[in-house]
Amino acid sequence: MIRTDAHLDPELFGTEVERKPTRDGFGHGVVEAGKTDKNIVVLCADLKESTRAEWFEKEFPERYVEVGVAEQNLATLAAGFAAAGKIPFIASYACFSPGRNYEQIRTTIALNNRSVKVMGMHAGVSVGPDGATHQMLEDIALMRALPRMTVIVPADAEEARKAVVAAAQIPGPVYIRFSRAATPVFTTTKTPFSVGTALTLWESTKPEVALIAAGALVHEALLAARLLDAEGIGTVVMNLHTVKPLDEEALVRAAKHIGRVVTIEEHQAAGGVGSAVAECLARRFPVPMRFVAVHDRFGESGEPAELIAHFGLDAEAIVRAARELSEL
Amino acid sequence: MALTDEEVKNLECRAQDIRATIITMLVAAGSGHTAGPLGMADIFAAFYFHILNHDPKNPEWEERDRLILSNGHITPVRYAAMAHVGYFPVEECLTLRKFGSRLQGHPERERLPGVETTSGPLGSGLSQAAGLAYAFRMDSRRERVYCFMSDGEQDAGNTWEGAMFAGKNKLHNLTAIIDRNNIQINGMTEDVMPLESLRAKYEAFNWHVLEINGHDIPAVVAAVEEAKSVYEKPTVIIAHTIPGKGVPEIEFDYHWHGKPPSKEEAARFLKGIRTCGGRVAGEYS
Numbered sequence: 241m242i243r244t245d246a247h248l249d250p251e252l253f254g255t256e257v258e259r260k261p262t263r264d265g266f267g268h269g270v271v272e273a274g275k276t277d278k279n280i281v282v283l284c285a286d287l288k289e290s291t292r293a294e295w296f297e298k299e300f301p302e303r304y305v306e307v308g309v310a311e312q313n314l315a316t317l318a319a320g321f322a323a324a325g326k327i328p329f330i331a332s333y334a335c336f337s338p339g340r341n342y343e344q345i346r347t348t349i350a351l352n353n354r355s356v357k358v359m360g361m362h363a364g365v366s367v368g369p370d371g372a373t374h375q376m377l378e379d380i381a382l383m384r385a386l387p388r389m390t391v392i393v394p395a396d397a398e399e400a401r402k403a404v405v406a407a408a409q410i411p412g413p414v415y416i417r418f419s420r421a422a423t424p425v426f427t428t429t430k431t432p433f434s435v436g437t438a439l440t441l442w443e444s445t446k447p448e449v450a451l452i453a454a455g456a457l458v459h460e461a462l463l464a465a466r467l468l469d470a471e472g473i474g475t476v477v478m479n480l481h482t483v484k485p486l487d488e489e490a491l492v493r494a495a496k497h498i499g500r501v502v503t504i505e506e507h508q509a510a511g512g513v514g515s516a517v518a519e520c521l522a523r524r525f526p527v528p529m530r531f532v533a534v535h536d537r538f539g540e541s542g543e544p545a546e547l548i549a550h551f552g553l554d555a556e557a558i559v560r561a562a563r564e565l566s567e568l
Numbered sequence: 569m570a571l572t573d574e575e576v577k578n579l580e581c582r583a584q585d586i587r588a589t590i591i592t593m594l595v596a597a598g599s600g601h602t603a604g605p606l607g608m609a610d611i612f613a614a615f616y617f618h619i620l621n622h623d624p625k626n627p628e629w630e631e632r633d634r635l636i637l638s639n640g641h642i643t644p645v646r647y648a649a650m651a652h653v654g655y656f657p658v659e660e661c662l663t664l665r666k667f668g669s670r671l672q673g674h675p676e677r678e679r680l681p682g683v684e685t686t687s688g689p690l691g692s693g694l695s696q697a698a699g700l701a702y703a704f705r706m707d708s709r710r711e712r713v714y715c716f717m718s719d720g721e722q723d724a725g726n727t728w729e730g731a732m733f734a735g736k737n738k739l740h741n742l743t744a745i746i747d748r749n750n751i752q753i754n755g756m757t758e759d760v761m762p763l764e765s766l767r768a769k770y771e772a773f774n775w776h777v778l779e780i781n782g783h784d785i786p787a788v789v790a791a792v793e794e795a796k797s798v799y800e801k802p803t804v805i806i807a808h809t810i811p812g813k814g815v816p817e818i819e820f821d822y823h824w825h826g827k828p829p830s831k832e833e834a835a836r837f838l839k840g841i842r843t844c845g846g847r848v849a850g851e852y853s
Contacts, residue, residue: 281706303706305702308729308733310733312691312692312695312726312729313730313732316692316695316699316726317696317702319695319696320696320698320700320701321699321700321702323634323699323700323703324700325703326703343689344726347688348686348687348692348696351686352678352685
């Protein structure tokens with residue numbers, strides 16, 4: 241059952257549910273944050289339309305800085321802006337930022353402890369036709385390995401908006417991961433969001449498997465939960481939007497009470513959300529796990545939905561993983 | 569305003585003090601870079617003892633000029649200059665590179681107040697300086713931003729990304745100084761990856777370019793004054809320096825880029841620095 245305290249859109253399983261890319265949440269969130277804090281600036285590496293940075297530029301042209309196709313410069317300039325007391329949000333595709341400029345983020349932002357917000361757009365295979373070069377699948381691993389970095393993977397555009405507003409308030413560096421494809425906006429303004437706190441969205445009467453997901457695939461996890469319920473396999477669906485700091489207590493509680501865990505993410509299995517969960521549970525309460533993720537492969541061109549299915553990331557794949565676990 | 573002869577002499581003495589401390593600290597550390605720090609001693613003396621608007625007793629003073637050291641590996645010269653000007657006791661220099669020290673092998677901002685950026689990985693200082701300068705201009709702040717770079721890190725793409733941004737945005741409150749000592753780890757810069765013409769490159773990126781003898785302290789001061797008077801562009805001062813300057817037996821030798829002197833070498837080097845190459849009698853003769 242959907243948890244009523246999650247205040248999700250009642251249409252979330254219907255065709256009427258609104259669909260928007262999570263990157264829209266960056267555009268809305270950064271304008272909202274910019275209205276209350278004049279120190280917020282946005283730097284963009286020649287991708288202002290697709291990253292939605294131009295929504296901020298339209299509102300605050302004097303606080304928008306164009307960097308050109310230069311992601312190393314994007315990160316290092318931002319470190320300088322932060323040194324002057326600004327709160328820079330840097331926007332590009334995740335392949336390039338934090339992909340290309342990893343060392344600059346490591347040294348001049350994380351080690352240097354500057355309050356720069358790295359906005360990684362177009363993550364995951366759901367980027368679609370652009371193909372593997374532009375489908376970032378390793379960014380969570382890169383960012384969560386960095387000391388001081390907060391890592392957030394919002395589940396829809398509304399949660400992304402909240403994450404951006406929250407990031408502006410966090411004193412240190414933050415990474416937020418966004419996707420390109422329009423996906424269901426199933427959370428609402430009333431859905432609780434607090435950085436570092438996982439949120440349970442679905443809870444069957446007798447849960448046997450915990451589905452722990454991050455990003456737009458949280459919606460696929462909810463679809464899977466409904467399918468599994470019809471099969472008589474109870475689940476809990478947890479939205480683990482904050483990958484770092486990890487909500488360890490919520491994970492341990494789920495492991496103790498439910499005993500089986502499937503993690504779900506549009507990222508390599510190596511180093512991603514599943515790894516983070518496994519690192520925690522291996523230490524505190526080991527339980528059988530399955531990892532719905534991309535397994536040591538690059539993406540390819542195609543439509544978002546067919547790629548999500550092809551790489552085994554859709555509701556069907558989640559159902560299979562949960563079924564396999566429930567039979568143990 | 570031009571320096572008086574006495575001021576010049578005083579700054580030259582400060583540079584020699586800095587050199588002596590560099591040698592002492594490198595020997596104590598047992599690792600680190602020798603040539604670059606010695607070559608930049610005159611420029612650091614000029615900045616910390618004359619050019620910079622700063623307060624050693626209040627390193628976080630908001631209106632201070634910002635000195636971004638991009639090539640963090642020459643940090644012994646910065647530590648020595650900071651110690652001599654009063655940021656911390658000179659004796660602390662002996663903790664360089666030791667466990668628990670504020671004087672990390674490459675400088676870390678959060679460990680030592682007065683260090684503006686954590687640096688070492690080459691090529692990322694100019695962009696940070698440009699970001700600072702741009703942000704200061706947004707807020708009509710008058711602090712100036714200086715960025716010290718090596719010539720070797722002109723190989724790095726990030727350097728030119730920063731140069732392009734600063735040129736486009738006419739960041740006149742930014743002055744860069746390139747330590748043009750012609751060496752890098754693998755050899756002479758023109759053999760490893762030719763840089764010339766550096767002047768033409770920066771001019772093409774819309775910078776005002778000055779070239780000076782980096783050991784001529786009045787020339788350093790005059791070049792920085794000229795940079796302040798240029799309102800249409802950022803300025804880069806290409807400072808021609810001698811790696812290992814002050815210790816004739818290692819000058820110009822790229823093998824001294826990344827190693828410290830031994831105890832015996834250090835005693836000899838210090839004697840040379842303190843006796844003006846044997847021309848002055850004193851405690852070291």
